[in-house]
Amino acid sequence: MALGDSIRNSQVWKSIFRHPAPRDRRNRIVVMLTNVFLHLHPVSVRKSGIALSYTWCMGGITFFLFLVETVTGVLLMFYYRPTLEHAYNDILSLRDVATLGILRELHRWGAHAMVISIWLHMYRVFLTGSYKPPREFNWGVGVILLVLTLLLSFTGYLLPWDQLAIWAITVGSNMARATPILGHEGPGAKFLQIGGVELIHSGSDARFLLLGGRFVGETALLRFYVLHCVAIPLAVGLLIAVHFWRVRKDGGISGAL
């Protein structure tokens, strides 16, 4: 008792938490207001709003999995070089040599689970009508986050640089060359020409933009790596902030009016 009390009364402890343990009503309120992570939450919520049968906790699980992906992803970046020479072998050595050999498994299964949990979150939000006013805008933000999650998963799929990766991405990215107007096999692309010179060809269309080449090769690997590790996570992080902020500003977890 004495030790616990002396820790809680120490200058260090007080400098971090600024108030006594959240054991009474006042301090349970204060803890939510003084902690930067906890203050994403309101101080109090309707009991029905946080029932598991209502929220399924799927939004929270999606966010948690995003954090898992971030942490394991950063660790994986220490081991992995996105070049034709190294990519596959780095994954091999990650599997066979590196300690803590389940990093890639955590990352891959977490990604699969995140795709499922974000769908289920959206499913729940739809079935409770929670997209209705005043939450219309936040539903839209959520849809963009859904698309970005799928793109994160898609760009990550290429990185192991095995047969599974390259052909899944080939099948997926082949769609881009059929983009109307902007793909060289898309409807309307033929009309974009000046003096008989086609502007949209296999070296200048949407697919080329995505892959940095005419096929899934080294430039595609680099592009997908940068998109996967930097560009999309930044966008997702930003939109998650907006999403959470708007959950609060639009009245918290939805509930019967």
Added chain:
Amino acid sequence: MHEGHLSDSMQTGLGVYYFLVALMNLGFAAYFHYHKNDRNQALIWSAVAALFAGHGLAYLAHRGWILPEGFKNSVNYVMGPTTYFVAAVAGLAAFLYWRRFFTEPVVAWTILQVGLLFSGWAMTDYTFQQIITKPDNVPIVMLIFSVGFFTWLPMRQAVINDDRLARGEPPMEKLEEEKVLVWPDLVYTELICMVICTVGLVIWAVALKAPLEQPASSSRIPNPSKAPWYFLGLQEMLVYFDPWMAGVVLPTFIIIGLIAIPYIDFNQKGNGYFTFTQRSFSVSTFLFGFVVLWVVLIVLGTFLRGPNWNFFGPFEPWDPHKSVPLNNVNLSDYFWLMGFGQAMEGMGWFWRELPGIVLILVYLLALPPLLAKTFMRSYFIKMGFIRFFILVTLIQFMMLLPIKMVLRWTINLKYIVFIPEAFFNI
């Protein structure tokens, strides 16, 4: 391991699986016995538990029971893209129509147990095993069960709420209006949830290695070449549409349509609680789009599409040389060749494809005002021109897929509009 024989480790795994399912049923029986004082139900589910336990013992003793060939052949024979998709649509319609019956816990539990029993039986088939135990296909199994559960759960609550609303009572969500402090009520839920997810993820990661195939090679093309599983619904659309539709236009409409939902749903009821009757149109449409056109097609693409994207029954070996007759015909052939007996050589693409173009234009432009005047008149009045037009257009684009499917199955239609000169095929 070869066909018709079960490896020892697979048998042990199946034995453990059956015992787990037996335990589940014992739990369900105990719930009826102690909680509900319902002796009959307790007896029934104890008997079911015994059935599963019997299976478990047999497999732990390595008896090597497998599905009879006749059964597997008849399942393969019945299964096809048509029967599979039609059964899914009919299943959803039946579920929604008889939702009171299907969401009864005992009924839902029975369906789950039948599903688990069949899954166990199916695992004794070599082909099925090969597909389902691919590490990247494990999420699909999770997806099937979680979407099933999370379709039952909200519909169950909706049925209860709808009864309450009909009696003039507020929905259940309204009953617990009092506020609770986030610390401890919510933060502890979150903490427990994180712990459970972490444990689950670590177990999954230890038990199952992430797949790593041969190094990438641009010359060895695997057959089938499949997109990541969450895009397999889109890849399935490639059977019916060209890439510019299946891969670009329709996905774009999915995204735009999802974002548009809150702005076209003028129904103010059903905000913040589960209900079906108050939102029957929007819930049915969403369920059709998500469960049937998305999840069911992913399952189809994962388990039932093999080499050359041909359809294979669940127990049918993936034979890369399976030949499927390609006798699909364009609408222009139907119109000019068969309708008028006129050869199409020398015809410009405009005249050749005019029937299809007119058909598409009528579908997209004439149908909305027609609906506004007839079936959806009340919607039109409440929504106004722009909202109504957007709603109908979005639904029309969603329905393009099932319409094209039915046309393919019934009259072998390949393209409605076929202008290969401009890559414009619909």
